[in-house]
């Protein structure tokens with residue numbers, strides 16, 4: 001859907017643009033905890049656009065290792081102890097207000113502008129623009145920047161393209177629609193380098209190769225080979241010298257498994273198991289995640305299961321069986 005065919009979306013963007021432009025104090029720009037490429041890319045893209053208008057925009061967040069190339073040195077504030085007087089908060093890609101990181105959300109009264117593409121977002125804030133049909137929050141930020149009347153530069157476009165690339169699985173997921181490709185084309189024409197971003201995101205460290213060999217050694221197939229899964233735990237990470245944040249990309253690799261419709265990575269923390277899922281065709285990872293108390297998007301979702309790995313596997317396969325049956329795959 002383009003903006004012209006959705007007047008409500010365009011109206012809201014205009015409303016947000018006006019609110020931001022007429023705000024006299026600081027504009028805090030933040031995203032969800034454990035920021036991914038879309039969260040951090042959206043924060044940096046919007047901040048840079050607002051700053052080009054002379055607005056006092058403050059980007060908040062801490063990049064994971066694989067996204068350290070995105071911010072300039074000193075550009076990000078890791079967290080704010082107190083909010084500046086008269087500040088406005090823009091929460092990006094944050095499905096829950098409590099998950100906005102680096103901002104003391106218990107300080108009441110700060111006006112919030114909520115821009116997100118998670119369907120489960122409860123529409124918190126003074127203005128909420130929640131569009132589950134958008135593949136990435138970065139696309140919504142790009143549209144907002146147009147509504148602000150700011151011309152895309154390479155510095156603004158590069159983090160936004162990172163968001164589009166990461167939230168569509170390098171344009172491989174089912175959400176990589178025409179709008180995604182048109183938006184990406186605009187960002188590339190504005191100076192964002194697809195090659196540079198793919199190179200930066202695609203770097204594999206020595207320890208990461210060791211991690212892959214250990215995790216792939218745990219691969220199992222279930223439900224007639226339609227579900228592939230692997231697990232990782234502290235013992236493996238310690239052996240190979242990696243951290244939990246370096247685990248994230250592995251589930252996307254599992255997704256390429258021949259003949260499968262669902263890829264699952266079990267992150268076994270001992271007392272709880274976080275499951276990351278990627279699905280193909282009409283299978284919804286989101287349906288399975290929601291049934292387990294989590295959330296996400298149709299092709300990429302996750303949940304936290306209290307209990308051990310066996311229990312998590314049992315519960316997940318139960319839901320996966322229902323979902324695969326729903327789409328006629330079993």
Ligand SMILES: [Mn+2]
Pocket residue numbers: 038039093117135136137167
């Ligand atoms: Mn996102």
